[in-house]
Amino acid sequence: MAVAPVVKRKRGSPSESFHEGVTLSTKVQIPDDFSSRAAGWNLEQDYEQRPRKQRKKEKENTRLPIKTAEGRIEQFNDPLAGNEDEGSWPSSEDGGDPEQVPDSVKEEAKVPIRQQIIEAKEELARIASLINEDPEEHAGGFRTLGQIAASPNPTIKRLALATQLAVYKDAIPGYRIRPIAEQDQTEKVSKDVRRLRAFEQTLVSCYQGYIKDLAICAKPTKDQQSEAMASVTKVAISCACALLLAVPHFNFRGELLKILIAKLSSSKVDANFVKCREAVESLFRSDEDGTWSLDAISLVTRMMRARHYQVDESVLNTFLHLRLLTEFSSKASQNRVDKPAKDGFIGGKKSKFKKEFRTKKQRKMMKERKDVEKEFEEADAIVSHEQRDRMQSETLKLVFVTYFRILKDRIPNLMGAVLEGLVKYAHLINQDFFGDLLEALKDLILDAETLFDHEEEGQEQGEDMLSKSDRDATREALLCITTAFTLLEGQDAARSATALNLDLTFFTSHLYKSLYDLCLNPELELSSRSLRLPDPHSPPNTSTPITTPKVNLRTTAVLLLRALTAILTPRAVPPVRLAAFTKQLCTSSLQLPEKSTLAMLSLLNNVIKIHGRKLASLWNTEERKGDGDFDALRGDFESSNPFASTIWEGELLKLHFAPGVRQGAKGVEQLIDGIK
Structure with missing residues (x-):
């Protein structure tokens, strides 16, 4: 094995400054073994391997440029790219505390x-x-x-x-x-x-x-x-x-409806309440298939039942904006809906018809045509009449359940709205329910008469009762009478009278007795929106509340005219009833305001055109048919002997201060002269 040659190293000599700084007293004897080891040091290699402090090179941005919302192209720079090795808190070498944020950072935040x-x-x-x-x-x-x-x-x-x-x-x-x-x-x-x-x-x-x-x-x-x-x-x-x-x-239509109906359940009527109510009414008017209305009515009736019907009457009046009032044709009650007979069905049974012969090819073509028509209906999203009728039937049952429940519980502040609603829905009420409904209306009129008697007494007990009830007895009675006759008008009168034995004499007699009181009512032509002032002749210590009509759709005069029209305009009206009402109306016209007097004369014109021959003797003293005296204050119109009197009020009406009233009175006499 070959031995590697020894590398010859250059030995450095000490500098002159070193020799000068070393004295004899400080010289130390260097051992030989240290000299022998120092001769083997590789100083250049040690220097090469020594770590060096260098500046960190900036990392190259490898991200692609981006296009901003304004349309400019910019290079994306990550602000955290250069601080990967550094912490988010100041280091201890800089004198910072990692648990404390400088005040400058707090001020910038x-x-x-x-x-x-x-x-x-x-x-x-x-x-x-x-x-x-x-x-x-x-x-x-x-x-x-x-x-x-x-x-x-x-x-x-x-x-x-x-x-x-x-x-x-x-x-x-x-x-x-x-x-x-x-x-x-x-x-x-x-x-x-x-x-x-x-x-x-x-x-x-x-x-x-x-x-x-x-x-x-x-x-x-x-x-x-x-x-x-x-x-x-x-x-x-x-x-x-x-x-x-x-x-x-x-x-989530139901969630939106819950927000609105929760606001309608509030007893405070403010701008938000009105906005929610108008939104629900607009939803009812714009609903075509009845699904939206059914969802809303279900939530409204549930809310009213939970609050024991202690809600504002305007919430109940939203029922009058449903499209089923004009689109639905079946009759219903609170329990069921009478479906009209379909084509080809008589009495629930399929009628017999001659079967047409078709070949196999024709039957196949008809089946394909039906399938194509069904696909077209689904593509066009056509609302079927059966689906709409089903939705509107369920909605109508919920409406009637609410109305009848309020009638049964006698909620004072909602009675007017319920009666007005029944007038609107009269043509949709089932005949089998007439008897119970008329009995409920009679009871309401009896309650109104009792309340009216307390009003006339003027005693302290009566005043307290009025303030507690806060009801308009006269208006409720008119609404009951109008509802009863409207229910009969919306049906087949002959069939209803024979099948149900309906007797509306009670309502007619009550209206006849209350005519004089109505003509003296100072708020006859005022609605709920009319401005009212307290009575200046009332004692200063008494604080009697001003009762306003609970239904803001019609005035008391309009309700009176509707009730009189329903009683006097039918063909089969007894002459005694016609004569008694005509005499009372002429006497009442002397005390009515100008507009109401004109409306009453117009009603008399229509009555004379229909029953002129029955009433002609009232304008001629020589053709009087009755004997004795006429009793105007008698409650029973049949025994008041109306043909024993004459219409002398026409002479006073021809001297009225309003020109329209004078011409109207002359027009009535001209009609009577034409009949003679």
């Missing part, structure tokens, strides 16, 4: 509220514009808007809620999105279908979170008295109303 609002506006506008350009591409913007809406700042929250409303109204499709089944998730679909599914699921989840946020903001809280929180509540209710009217077909 505090942004003024005005600046926060400006930045939020810009961010909301940017995200909304991106979603508006391509909702499927920027579906993550829905979640970002929800995060901004979670801000504790009321101003930013209002802006975020309003922005989400505008974005969802534009992005929501015209169909309802159903959840994807497990079977559909496993099957292979195209890229476009997968992208559309992802967008729909993101939209539904974010939309659900938005509605939950609206429900939370719409609820009254302890801070509701503050203006900021009240403004957030107002914006939330406005957004819920706008969403319900804009996209009622989409998911």
